[in-house]
Amino acid sequence: MxxxxxxxxxxxxxxxxxxxxxxxxxxxxxxxxxxxxxxxxxxxxxxxxxxxxxxxxxxxxxxxxxxxxxxxxxxxxxxxxxxxxxxxxxxxxxxxxxxxxxxxxxxxxxxxxxxxxxxxxxxxxxxxxxxxxxxxxxxxxxxxxxxxxxxxxxxxxxxxxxxxxxxxxxxxxxxxxxxxxxxxxxxxxxxxxxxxxxxxxxxxxxxxxxxxxxxxxxxxxxxxxxxxxxxxxxxxxxxxxxxxxxxxxxxxxxxxxxxSKKRREKLWKNIACFGARLGVKANSAIIPLLIGDEQKTLALAEKLRDSGFIIPAIRYPTVPRGQARLRLTLSAEQTKRQMDKLLKIILKALK
Ligand SMILES: Cc1ncc(COP(=O)(O)O)c(C=O)c1O
Known part of the structure; x- marks a missing residue:
């Protein structure tokens, strides 16, 4: 109709x-x-x-x-x-x-x-x-x-x-x-x-x-x-x-x-930089770090919290079972230093 x-x-x-x-x-x-x-x-x-x-x-x-x-x-x-x-x-x-x-x-x-x-x-x-x-x-x-x-x-x-x-x-x-x-x-x-x-x-x-x-x-x-x-x-x-x-x-x-175009350009710069360092193709300001196992995801989130980063562990029922992840969001105000610090911990943990 x-x-x-x-x-x-x-x-x-x-x-x-x-x-x-x-x-x-x-x-x-x-x-x-x-x-x-x-x-x-x-x-x-x-x-x-x-x-x-x-x-x-x-x-x-x-x-x-x-x-x-x-x-x-x-x-x-x-x-x-x-x-x-x-x-x-x-x-x-x-x-x-x-x-x-x-x-x-x-x-x-x-x-x-x-x-x-x-x-x-x-x-x-x-x-x-x-x-x-x-x-x-x-x-x-x-x-x-x-x-x-x-x-x-x-x-x-x-x-x-x-x-x-x-x-x-x-x-x-x-x-x-x-x-x-x-x-x-x-x-x-x-x-x-x-x-x-x-x-x-x-x-x-x-x-x-x-x-x-x-x-x-x-x-x-x-x-x-x-x-x-x-x-x-x-x-x-x-x-x-x-x-x-x-x-x-x-x-x-x-x-x-x-x-404002200026902020958006800075955001996309951060998205491109962060995605490349992580080895993923980032399509937006949301970067899911798929871990799968719920317990492992919680453990990584806790590790990041101990280092001063709150990155939520997303689990069932928000996402399907077995697809637990850390959900990272990028913004125009994040500095290279902050991103480097976070990336270092994540890359080490994922090795
Ligand atoms: C896709 C989508 N729609 C709607 C909402 C709800 O918006 P609000 O937080 O303003 O209630 C959210 C998140 O909270 C969302 O991710």
Missing amino acids: DLAKFLTDALTEIEQKNLFRRLPELQNIDAGFSRNTYLGNHFGASGSRLISGNHRLYARLEKELSLWKKTAAALIYPTGYMTNLGVISALMNKGDLIILDKLCHASLIDGARLAQADIRVFKHNNSASLEKILRQSRNYKKILVVTESIFSMDGDRTPLLELTTLRRQYGFWLLVDEAHAVGVFGERGEGLAGQLGVNQDIDIQIGTFSKAFDGLGGYVCGSRLLIDYLVNRSRAFIYTTALPQIILQKNLANLKKVQ
Whole structure:
């Protein structure tokens, strides 16, 4: 089914019942009697966005996000986790089909479970496996394909061009979570979709302020219809308190930093240098050091901690059994000296 048609029909029905909700503009309005600030404390929003928490910075930040992502509109949620939960469960229902990459993040899986739709899983980054499922699924009216552009535990890239070609061929809706691509890919750090010029071929682009932004909150970018629909139908958006003003300010300021080319160039220098010394091909800022055995991975993580490095040991169920690893993340601020020190310990331990 065409996404625009589905959204238009749903919004028309909501409007006809006089239930359409619009985000309120709160400038010069006394919202005091709609907040939950019982003791008169004023730090947070103390209200949901549809009631009293829609600070005007939201509109500014959402506008900036949509310009940056080249979409018509954007919507901010309190976290990236809630964005995935709220978006997927609002769009999909019993009788629909959600097809996820095998290594999708827990928030994407939980969103799919909450939707109560049928769930199928395709082999990691394997568009032939996805196509096989699509061929078997012609009876479904609504199909949503869900993936990440850069995978959180493996740091590898999804074959985005192949997926967008399949989308044109099969007409499914495509959701791409760019949590780990934002800041790292794209001329202005807008992510892998932007770098490959396929923003228009992705129906739903997800992101979070909690990675490259070093802030808090999640967001979804897409059509105006999609955002209007989510404002009216996404329970993880509607039934929760808005972000505090100070967080919105920080996210807005950090958007400028994320767009800075200088930092990204330094990051890629570090990625290239670190990857070469380790003897791996680094595809992103995430470098998984695959150890396999859980106990050995924990032992190496402990050794690194004793030398002053906290590198998390990632084990089942975050990754499949027997694929335990250390998950290293590189950044623009790491110095050569720091990287040399860490590499020395790792290379010695792996000998
Ligand atoms: C791919 C992906 N999506 C979503 C999230 C959730 O984002 P947040 O931490 O903002 O809830 C994460 C990580 O936490 C992630 O790795």
